[in-house]
Amino acid sequence: MQTVSENKSFGGIQxxxxxxxxxxxxxxxxxxxxxEQAAEGPVPVLWYxxxxxxxxxNAMVKAGAQAWAAEAGIALVxxxxxxxxxxxxxxxxxxxxxxxxxxxxxxxxxxxPHFRMWDYVTEELPNIIxxxxxxxxxxxxxxxxxxxxxxxxxxxxxxxxxxxSVSAFAPIAHPSQSDWGRKQLAAYLGxxxxxxxxxxxxxxxKRLGFDGPVLIDQGSKDQFLELLKPEAxxxxxxxxxxxxxxxxxxxxxxxxxxxxxxxxxxIAFHAEALYGN
Amino acid sequence: MQTVSENKSFGGIQxxxxxxxxxxxxxxxxxxxxxEQAAEGPVPVLWYxxxxxxxxxNAMVKAGAQAWAAEAGIALVxxxxxxxxxxxxxxxxxxxxxxxxxxxxxxxxxxxPHFRMWDYVTEELPNIIxxxxxxxxxxxxxxxxxxxxxxxxxxxxxxxxxxxSVSAFAPIAHPSQSDWGRKQLAAYLGxxxxxxxxxxxxxxxKRLGFDGPVLIDQGSKDQFLELLKPEAxxxxxxxxxxxxxxxxxxxxxxxxxxxxxxxxxxIAFHAEALYGN
Numbered sequence: 182m183q184t185v186s187e188n189k190s191f192g193g194i195q196x197x198x199x200x201x202x203x204x205x206x207x208x209x210x211x212x213x214x215x216x217e218q219a220a221e222g223p224v225p226v227l228w229y230x231x232x233x234x235x236x237x238x239n240a241m242v243k244a245g246a247q248a249w250a251a252e253a254g255i256a257l258v259x260x261x262x263x264x265x266x267x268x269x270x271x272x273x274x275x276x277x278x279x280x281x282x283x284x285x286x287x288x289x290x291x292x293x294p295h296f297r298m299w300d301y302v303t304e305e306l307p308n309i310i311x312x313x314x315x316x317x318x319x320x321x322x323x324x325x326x327x328x329x330x331x332x333x334x335x336x337x338x339x340x341x342x343x344x345x346s347v348s349a350f351a352p353i354a355h356p357s358q359s360d361w362g363r364k365q366l367a368a369y370l371g372x373x374x375x376x377x378x379x380x381x382x383x384x385x386x387k388r389l390g391f392d393g394p395v396l397i398d399q400g401s402k403d404q405f406l407e408l409l410k411p412e413a414x415x416x417x418x419x420x421x422x423x424x425x426x427x428x429x430x431x432x433x434x435x436x437x438x439x440x441x442x443x444x445x446x447x448i449a450f451h452a453e454a455l456y457g458n
Numbered sequence: 459m460q461t462v463s464e465n466k467s468f469g470g471i472q473x474x475x476x477x478x479x480x481x482x483x484x485x486x487x488x489x490x491x492x493x494e495q496a497a498e499g500p501v502p503v504l505w506y507x508x509x510x511x512x513x514x515x516n517a518m519v520k521a522g523a524q525a526w527a528a529e530a531g532i533a534l535v536x537x538x539x540x541x542x543x544x545x546x547x548x549x550x551x552x553x554x555x556x557x558x559x560x561x562x563x564x565x566x567x568x569x570x571p572h573f574r575m576w577d578y579v580t581e582e583l584p585n586i587i588x589x590x591x592x593x594x595x596x597x598x599x600x601x602x603x604x605x606x607x608x609x610x611x612x613x614x615x616x617x618x619x620x621x622x623s624v625s626a627f628a629p630i631a632h633p634s635q636s637d638w639g640r641k642q643l644a645a646y647l648g649x650x651x652x653x654x655x656x657x658x659x660x661x662x663x664k665r666l667g668f669d670g671p672v673l674i675d676q677g678s679k680d681q682f683l684e685l686l687k688p689e690a691x692x693x694x695x696x697x698x699x700x701x702x703x704x705x706x707x708x709x710x711x712x713x714x715x716x717x718x719x720x721x722x723x724x725i726a727f728h729a730e731a732l733y734g735n
Contacts, residue, residue, distance in 0.1 A: 394708075401699040415704060416693035422678040424708035427692060431671075431701035 182313060185210065191251035192217040195241065200309060204301040205264040206294055211306060212241040212259035215314055216251045225320035225455035226256040226310070227448065228344075230302065232327030233361075234280045237261045240326070245441035249448035255455060256316055260302050262328065264295035277365055283356075284332030285380050287369035296369060303336055303343075322451040326350040326440050327409070328361070330397075334382035334414075338389045346454035348396040348447045350440045351403055354414035355383040361408040383410070386417035395425030396450045398443045400433025459590060462487065468528035469494040472518065477586060481578040482541040483571055488583060489518040489536035492591055493528045502597035502732035503533040503587070504725065505621075507579065509604030510638075511557045514538045517603070522718040526725035532732060533593055537579050539605065541572035554642055560633075561609030562657050564646035573646060580613055580620075599728040603627040603717050604686075605638070607674075611659035611691075615666045623731035625673040625724045627717045628680055631691035632660040638685040660687070663694035672702030673727045675720045677710030 185197040193216040202209040218224050227250065229240050237259045240246065250257050263269075263282035270291040272278035282298035311318045323344045325333035330352025337347035356362020357377045366377040378384045395418065399411045415427045433439040462474040470493040479486040495501050504527065506517050514536045517523065527534050540546075540559035547568040549555035559575035588595045600621045602610035607629025614624035633639020634654045643654040655661045672695065676688040692704045710716040 399696070401701060406699065412693050412695075412697035415696040416689050418689075419676070419692040419704065419706055420689035422683065423706055424678060426703060426705045427696065428703045429696055429700055 182309060190214065190247045193219070193247070193251055195247060197237065202264070202301060202305060204297045204305040207264045207266040207269055209265070209301065210237050210261055212237045213310060213314060214241075214247050214250055214257040216254050216256060218254035219256065219315040223315045223317035224254050224256050225322070226258060226316045227451050227455075228258050228260070228302070228321065228323040228333070230260065230284065230323070230325030230329030230332040231262050232325070232329050233262070233276050235262050235329075236280070239437070240440075243437040243441065244444055246444050246448065249445050253448055253452040255448065255452060256314070258306070258310060260306055263298060269295045276361065277368055281328070281365065283328060283365045283369060283380070284335065285366070285369050289369060289371050292369050298332075302332065303340060320345065320455045322346045322455055324348040324350070324447055324451070325352070327405075327435065328353055330354075331356060331380075331382060335380050335385060338382070338385040338391050339379060341392055344393070345457070346394050346396075346451050347391055348450055349398075350443065350447070351399050351405075351409055351435055352382060352397065352414070353409055355381060355410040357381040357384065358413070359408050359410055361405070383413040383417045386414060386421055386423060390421045390423050393424065394450065394454055395423055396447060397425070397427045398447070399427075399429055400435065400439045401429050401431045402433060403435045403439075405435050459586060467491065467524045470496070470524070470528050472524060474514065479541075479578060479582060481574045481582040484541045484543040484546055486542065486578065487514050487538055489514045490587060490591060491518075491524050491527055491534040493531050493533060495531035496533065496592040500592045500594035501531050501533050502599070503535060503593045504728050504732075505535050505537070505579070505598065505600040505610070507537065507561065507600070507602030507606030507609040508539050509602070509606050510539070511552050512539050512606075513557070516714070517717075520714040520718065521721055523721050523725060526722050530725055530729040532725065532729060533591070535583070535587060537583055540575060546572045553638065554645055558605070558642065560605060560642045560646060560657070561612065562643070562646050566646060566648050569646050575609075579609065580617060597622065597732045599623045599732055601625040601627070601724055601728070602629070604682075604712065605630055607631075608633060608657075608659060612657050612662060615659070615662040615668050616656060618669055621670070622734070623671050623673075623728050624668055625727055626675075627720065627724075628676050628682070628686055628712055629659060629674065629691070630686055632658060632687040634658040634661065635690070636685050636687055638682070660690040660694045663691060663698055663700060667698045667700050670701065671727065671731060672700055673724060674702070674704045675724070676704075676706055677712065677716045678706050678708045679710060680712045680716075682712050
């Protein structure tokens with residue numbers, strides 16, 4: 182693991198690190214904010230998964246999360262959204278290939294060799310950060326924006342016991358029924374839609390739910406509402422009687438101006454779960 | 459209007475008053491909490507509509523609302539849930555007739571002469587309280603529990619401009635598709651289901667929505683979840699992109715122990731709307 186940069190931030194350190202990834206078969210880069218409380222011992226960690234076109238950097242510089250994470254004594258991890266490098270397949274569209282990994286393990290050509298973001302985020306990167314930083318492995322939570330909200334919700338539901346709480350900002354909530362999803366799941370996983378179901382938060386909510394609190398924020402003026410399908414996830418949450426809150430925030434769009442406006446709420450929400458018993 | 463009782467409560471006055479009702483054709487009783495700020499001039503008002511089997515008294519003594527209303531300087535009105543008296547029709551079931559007015563104007567026998575709770579709560583009682591107490595007519599909000607949540611939501615959506623905010627505790631959210639609703643709407647309004655639609659919050663949310671913020675709390679261990687249908691209203695809210703929050707509160711049931719646990723949140727929510735511009 183190499184240190185790309187480290188900057189002091191709100192009393193802690195905002196670092197950027199790179200490493201050779203076995204899961205993705207390429208070099209990967211991630212951001213990690215470590216609050217000053219980590220000097221005294223392992224701190225809880227909140228994973229932040231980013232959306233389409235993002236790298237590890239977008240949320241790190243635009244989400245405004247460090248201020249509140251510092252206050253709460255929580256580390257933040259910002260993974261990249263896809264494999265990177267010259268040998269990695271790509272597509273001309275912004276929503277397939279690089280920057281658009283959708284947090285799955287691809288099985289189809291030409292994506293299968295590198296697009297293994299599920300394994301990268303759920304197995305390889307957790308091992309790296311717990312081995313190298315003062316992170317309390319038993320106190321993890323996860324959030325994300327758009328495609329990253331999809332990743333956060335699917336991982337939280339499919340890995341019971343891993344995360345104490347999950348939240349999402351404008352998640353892609355029902356990708357098997359959306360143009361943000363059908364195209365990518367078909368490309369990465371093939372035409373058999375039964376293989377898509379484990380990557381659809383609405384379907385997972387109906388089938389599994391989450392053993393902890395859920396918080397979803399969605400802007401009412403989001404330009405991608407028809408692709409996100411918040412109503413499907415809200416219906417599934419309440420039908421399941423899932424411990425959780427679904428908020429439609431009037432006037433907000435899909436941007437980081439929306440994400441940063443509610444970041445304090447989300448970090449406070451996770452802090453309550455992470456510092457409980 | 460006669461004063462039945464007045465008790466000092468959190469610096470203000472919790473009163474109970476009775477009057478001859480034109481709408482209901484009988485004597486009606488209501489509770490009204492007036493905070494001490496009312497001595498200096500008209501104060502905003504929050505309507506609280508109660509559920510099946512309740513009178514004006516249940517919420518007044520069990521919801522724990524006065525503490526927060528006093529702090530916020532907001533009056534509370536607690537109407538009864540049906541007409542009362544010897545000449546008023548009734549049914550052996552707890553969920554039809556007295557204590558079960560469902561906030562409609564009945565058109566069918568034997569209910570039509572007295573069961574006019576829609577007119578009573580939306581027209582007659584507002585005139586009485588604004589004529590007799592220091593209530594700011596232009597600063598009203600509404601909430602309710604169960605059948606009262608149904609009443610609050612339907613009134614808020616069908617009377618645009620009347621209420622600045624609406625909330626509900628475990629509302630009967632889709633009565634035209636529920637045994638808490640089909641029986642009563644058929645009895646009071648007749649078999650033509652098109653006449654039920656204006657009294658179904660889920661259908662009104664799809665058709666009209668509400669021009670202000672909405673807050674819904676529902677307990678996950680509510681013994682009546684199949685009758686309340688929270689998932690239908692949540693889906694309709696998010697599909698409409700309604701400014702609002704829907705919370706599934708883990709472990710809470712249908713009782714006033716649930717209502718009182720979240721009363722502070724609801725009064726703070728309404729206070730923000732009532733004291734805005």
